[in-house]
């Protein structure tokens with residue numbers, strides 16, 4: 268089937284970029300699970316889409332058959348940007364062991380509970396300042412004016428790069444993830460990001476700072492040698508890519524939910540202690556991230572004949588809506604007791620930034636609800652969603668008193 272043509276069969280010809288899938292993938296997964304739990308398409312190459320929780324978890328754990336060397340949901344077509352500079356990809360996310368193991372170890376200390384506590388005051392001040400900018404107007408675009416502005420600035424602080432470039436960083440990350448079907452935009456995003464970090468790494472060589480980029484540059488790899496500069500570039504690019512669209516989408520989806528579900532909004536305003544459980548539930552219900560794997564050798568997976576080179580989508584958002592695992596899976600239950608969601612993935616690649624993501628999401632909602640306890644979608648609001656690798660609202664007009 269031609270790329271971009273309307274989808275008539277979700278089991279044999281799905282398209283994750285089709286408007287129906289972006290707007291409401293939940294209905295599609297619910298239809299597929301009992302009839303064809305692992306769907307297939309030949310759009311953008313042979314690709315499989317599991318929809319059941321256990322299948323997604325099993326796939327994520329089988330790193331021998333399902334490699335992380337191709338993680339893009341939308342494969343590159345045509346131009347491959349700056350291949351030699353990113354010869355090691357963007358580890359650890361795009362690497363299998365052994366590269367995965369030691370690059371992940373380099374990153375983890377920067378996102379430990381203790382470190383993340385240290386970023387909370389800065390995040391809270393940033394949220395308050397953003398709200399100051401629009402609160403008196405009685406309206407705002409909660410996605411653009413708020414959610415989008417938070418994670419990129421926090422990550423810039425951790426990396427030690429200027430937060431005044433936030434819009435530029437956001438533009439590159441969106442080009443890479445949201446407009447991945449457009450080779451020109453995708454190359455622009457990749458080249459912008461890589462070019463920027465090449466310059467920043469150059470500066471850190473002579474003037475190291477107290478930041479992640481300097482730390483990486485002065486670390487050692489698993490053989491005791493200084494880390495190859497191309498690895499440093501890849502890891503730095505990953506931190507920006509992984510830390511921006513993801514968390515912004517989670518904050519935006521949560522605000523969309525609260526704008527459209529008054530009882531949940533009021534509950535969190537009046538019972539702030541409910542917030543930690545609510546955060547987990549919102550992450551489950553509106554999981555933003557789908558990843559991909561490439562099949563390393565022909566394998567039969569739950570009856571599906573997967574061929575070497577095929578793609579498999581790790582549909583974490585779909586897994587989190589599986590009624591076999593979550594009672595009332597399509598309903599948001601703020602105090603859900605049993606909630607083993609996989610919004611942050613599963614297995615060796617489980618999100619390295621989950622402490623940071625949770626803190627940002629909690630602080631962003633706390634500050635918003637504290638200052639703007641009553642809000643709803645603006646009349647005739649046109650809410651738009653990004654989809655593909657990361658799902659979240661990009662335009663979210665709300666009004667408040």
Ligand code: HEM
Pocket residue numbers: 327335338359360361371374378505506507509510511513514517554555556558559581583609610611612613615616617618619620621623624625
């Ligand atoms: C709500 C926000 C977030 C969500 C839902 C999310 C989700 C995920 C998922 C599903 C994975 C697994 C990828 C795979 O299996 O291939 C992952 C990996 C990763 N995430 Fe996050 N993420 C979020 C925020 C962040 C933040 C703020 C950072 C900080 C920089 C971050 C850094 C990473 C890194 C470095 C990896 C790769 C870990 C590895 O390969 O070992 N993420 N994330």
